[in-house]
Amino acid sequence: MALSPQFLDELKHRFTLSDVIGRQVKLVRHGREHMGLCPFHNEKSPSFTVNDQKGFYHCFGCGAHGSVIDFVMGTQGLEFLEAIERLAEEAGMEMPRQTPEQIERDKKRGTLSEVMDAVAHWYQAQLKGQVGRAAYDYVKGRGLKDATIDRFGLGYAPGGLSGGSRTALKDAMRARGIPEDQLIDTGMLIKPEGGGESYDRFRNRVMFPITDRQGRVIAFGGRALDKDAKAKYLNSPETSIFHKGATLYNWANARAAAYDCGQVMVVEGYMDVIALAQYGIDYAVAPLGTALTEEQISHLWQMADEPILSFDGDKAGVRAATRAMERALPMLKPGKSLRFVFMPEGDDPDTLVQREGRKAVEKLIDAAEPLVNVLWKTLTEGHSIDTPERRAGLEKNIFMKLSEIEDENVKKLYQGEFRNRLYELFRPAKRGGGQGGQRTFTPGGRRDPRKVPPTGLLAQTSIGRGRGGGAVTERMEKTIVLTLVHHPEILIKHEETVAHLHFSVPGLDGIIAALLEKAALGHTLDMEGVLTHLNDKGLLDTFERIKQERALRDEWFAWADAALSDALTGFEHIVQRFQHITEARRDYERAEAEYAEEMTDENHARFVAAQAAYRALEEKEADKEGYRLESGRFSFN
Structure with a gap:
């Protein structure tokens, strides 16, 4: 049975390699890797390494090397397809049926990737030509250097509301032998439901290629240059090769950078990612115009144990942070959490890094708040606690929220932590504090216990x-x-x-x-x-x-x-x-x-x-x- 590279890649990505290997080998964290005794030969000192970011293991003693599939085959005595079936069952993935139709779909997916690569190169050429002069001036006006523009493959889609061809891309691709139906399948052309000729989806927009985790172009984001455009930013639609909720902008580049530095940062938009990279912060990614999904959070945890989420410091930013936190809360597991950065008022990562440089952003990153603190603030800020009933209500709401954590060990530790914080929060009321008026919790209102060494x-x-x-x-x-x-x-x-x-x-x-x-x-x-x-x-x-x-x-x-x-x-x-x-x-x-x-x-x-x-x-x-x-x-x- 022939299995598509896309299926095998997705199957491997569903697992954290150290978790699978750790079921049979005692692993010890060593920097960004894990080490242990090789299961494939007898040894007394560990020479077996596991790299979660790169998705492979390697033994410096016997040379054993491979992916999660190879490990299951080698340790459980299974054939290739048997290992695939076992892993797919555990991951909840349905084995593809090798019907003529499925074989044709897999072949088509490979062809569509080639189509998107051709489209990306054409857009880049338009940005550098006379037709894309206004778009080029726009990105240069945003402070981007030519090297940065080339690195991220920025381009330009001609046409627009005020005139110009509606089929510039379509005509150029057909001249290269790419059929219309493939351009429709990639979402690059729109075919009217009521009939009529297809036309370019993106017109008079700065184009941002969106890649998968291997760096293959699978979609585009377009920033409108027409002031009257209905949507300032427009993304490709869902296709057989692009799923918005399972993809991150700058995914491939950030994966490589995260391996080197051990962290990944999530920002709001394309320009934030690009501006940060221009100043040497290469580990930033962005969701594609929506709130973070559970699948995206899982992808982030494969790059770093505690991804940093950046939000504006206004009310909208706080709401966005709360949504991300609520998505992540049930998924928390030992060693896997989130940290939060809130930008200064009126700033985003793009404006901050271009005005004050890399160190200003890194200072915020170093002071990022752990999820536990942001959750506590969200659940307690503004709540009145001046009566037993109100304190009981706050406490009940907190433990209802903590019950959403699925990992029992993490849940227990959160409950203990919040119980301690509630004790500190409520204690002034029990000693007569706050009488004669309504007390509410505000940040910094919880007294920290003194940390001094005991004498014994x-x-x-x-x-x-x-x-x-x-x-x-x-x-x-x-x-x-x-x-x-x-x-x-x-x-x-x-x-x-x-x-x-x-x-x-x-x-x-x-x-x-x-x-x-x-x-x-x-x-x-x-x-x-x-x-x-x-x-x-x-x-x-x-x-x-x-x-x-x-x-x-x-x-x-x-x-x-x-x-x-x-x-x-x-x-x-x-x-x-x-x-x-x-x-x-x-x-x-x-x-x-x-x-x-x-x-x-x-x-x-x-x-x-x-x-x-x-x-x-x-x-x-x-x-x-x-x-x-x-x-x-x-x-x-």
């Missing part, structure tokens, strides 16, 4: 030892989780409270996140449904291990056979105690850090007082829980 003094206390808060708080944490899973209806009243709890026992934060997610989605809160949800999330084993701990049997209100009213009372009581002791712990840690940073008498006195208060509280809680202090550790009576 906290570890001298019984609860301070170990990974988390010690036996007392760990038992509290497990009891709280046990109660919520057995009586999830408690979340109806205490969802906001639960969202602010942070646990030290591994796995408990994940269970809390799953409970909040189920509540945020509006699902019925019952024990069976929660247990099913935990099982789906891979968290049921963690919960079952908690249930097996004999020390928790005495917490009768936390078990399934307790009445809901008793469970609610017990939950409220233990949460209040847990918040009290964790707040005392935070005060102690804060005083410790401040004393470590500046050892003044005032800071020492504050540290000693906080230490004494915390130790008194931990001993009190230990007595309540039936623990006794023995050799510096808690043990159960």
Whole structure:
């Protein structure tokens, strides 16, 4: 079976090579490549490299080299077509049927690429001739050098609204032996539906060739020179070789540049891309007049782990950034995200780089905001948080949005990050801040915790030892989780409270996140449904291990056979105690850090007082829980 180069190229592009090879070979990131022990011969030191950008692997020991198809063939003992079928099934691609019609279509696609190449050269010649003088003056007036014009293959399509031939391209191509039907198939000619002669799609426009990722011309964008033109920019229509939502302007050039520098930047228009390249920023691409699609985002992630998206700093730019963020959010995966740059007011990359040079743009790139910060700002800015109901509403909206993230690990980490930020955002209200007026969130309104090295003094206390808060708080944490899973209806009243709890026992934060997610989605809160949800999330084993701990049997209100009213009372009581002791712990840690940073008498006195208060509280809680202090550790009576 003969398969078209286009099909094979698309199949390879659907996979990240290191992901496929990483299923069988332990790979370690080494610069822009991955390295590991070669699966094709025995070796003790790694000589096997994987390059995702170029889509091939190579072993410097045995010389093995190839694509994802070669790897599957070589490691799974499959024939070529068997490997293709397996990969196509995994990628969700339908194997092409080698009918006479399909063979003819594949042949036609190759012919159409040749047609587009001929058209591109003809447009370039027109720009340099007398007929294209106005177009040439326009691009020169935009600050482009001749070398840049040639590099990007800019051209000119003659004709126009005010006169001139409607068939200049058609006539020139027919004189070269290119038939009319092929020009129609490429979208270069328009054939009226009601009949009549075909005519050139692009007339009196500066022409920008659009290539595929291999650099083959597949379409054009045209910038109108007629002031009365209905569309300032016009792109080729969808054809058998051009799909707008799956293509990026300057794709081939940016792929090569991204391999060298490890980053790619998305800008709005053709001129932005070209101006940046003229000043040495070669890794810019642009969507084709529409918002970024999921497929384009996937292409970007094959060039860089965190593509940089550039937008205008006005409201329209913020809306465009929000659309891109919403498209990308469900697709986030470990190591793959986005960063955002907002241009100064009144500027775009073209005007900025031509006025202030490359360093001005690179300065913005270096300060690009990660997606997590832009998402937080989008979800919180302008929201009133002066009442419990408004805070609960904001919190619910945030976790509803985070539920769209499909990768469970990334979702869990986002939920933890935003829970911390909400705690910082809401904390002033709990301490009396903002009373007497309506509080709203504004950028910079979240207080950053001080980053100072701890002295280790906290570890001298019984609860301070170990990974988390010690036996007392760990038992509290497990009891709280046990109660919520057995009586999830408690979340109806205490969802906001639960969202602010942070646990030290591994796995408990994940269970809390799953409970909040189920509540945020509006699902019925019952024990069976929660247990099913935990099982789906891979968290049921963690919960079952908690249930097996004999020390928790005495917490009768936390078990399934307790009445809901008793469970609610017990939950409220233990949460209040847990918040009290964790707040005392935070005060102690804060005083410790401040004393470590500046050892003044005032800071020492504050540290000693906080230490004494915390130790008194931990001993009190230990007595309540039936623990006794023995050799510096808690043990159960």
